[in-house]
Amino acid sequence: MLDAYMKNSHQLKGGDLFAYTVFLAIATHRSFRGAATELNITASAVSHSLKTFEQRLGVRLFNRTTRSVSLTEAGERLAAKLRPAVSAIEEAIQEVDDLRETPSGTLRINASEGAIRLILRPILARFLRTYPQIHLDIVSDGRLSNIVADGFDAGIRLAEAVPQDMIAIPLTGNIHFAAVASPEYLTVRGRPTTPQDLHNHDCIRFRFESGAIYNWEFERHGNIETINVTGPLTLSDQPLMVDAAIDGIGIAFVPDHLATDALRDGRLERVLEDWCPPFPGLCLYYPGHRHIPLALRLLITTIKDRQSLGRRS
CATH class of the missing domain: 1.10.10.10 (Winged helix-like DNA-binding domain superfamily/Winged helix DNA-binding domain)
Structure with a gap:
């Protein structure tokens, strides 16, 4: 039939x-x-x-x-x-x-909250002023969604999380995680010198949207340590983890760019710094078998232009 x-x-x-x-x-x-x-x-x-x-x-x-x-x-x-x-x-x-004189249409982007803050937020106002007929639909998602099945034009994720069948454009250099705590906490509880010492500390845990708890990953001289930390607080928002560490609740393990200001002004201090190696940073990715929408090409160009300005300044 x-x-x-x-x-x-x-x-x-x-x-x-x-x-x-x-x-x-x-x-x-x-x-x-x-x-x-x-x-x-x-x-x-x-x-x-x-x-x-x-x-x-x-x-x-x-x-x-x-x-x-x-x-x-x-x-x-x-x-x-x-x-x-x-x-x-x-x-x-x-x-x-794409042949229109004025770019238009909706561009759907899936990204983690941290990627949105670091990559997209600094260029949003400029991009939307430059291309007023483009609508950005940005979804904050920590589940590593299938962007094709869920109807997105592109995603932004850490390089290691990008599916192999996607075209990936690096947006950042290597990223470091940082284990951080307030000076007050470290005065009372002492400083861990190895990852195993974290078992004797209050740690601020991170929960993925899937419900899984992130195990902290460290490496030094080829030795890898994965620690299932414990502590009084579990969060699914990394900026809130930084705030909790500033408040002295415990040690947080977060991308170091989230803690830059607090580290600079002394509200936080690094611990286990020699155990926190760099790893490949954020990529924008999209399906290789699809035509790339003009709006996406313009967004990529805007992001790259801002990064070039940042490197020259």
């Missing part, structure tokens, strides 16, 4: 491209609500489009329960055929859109 429909439909009917887009969004998210969010339409519009599409095909594309949405065999086959075709259409439209 499905093959017959695909062979005999020589012309697109009104609304077909929309129906294909809705179908693929549901297939990607396995959720009507997720598809509605991606397409910026209501869940009822998604449901109505799929119902009409299935009626025209005469075949069920999804198995739906109150808890799950999954593709049927026919749905799997249709999705496999439609994805490259719809992607090609979207890229063709994007290439034409």
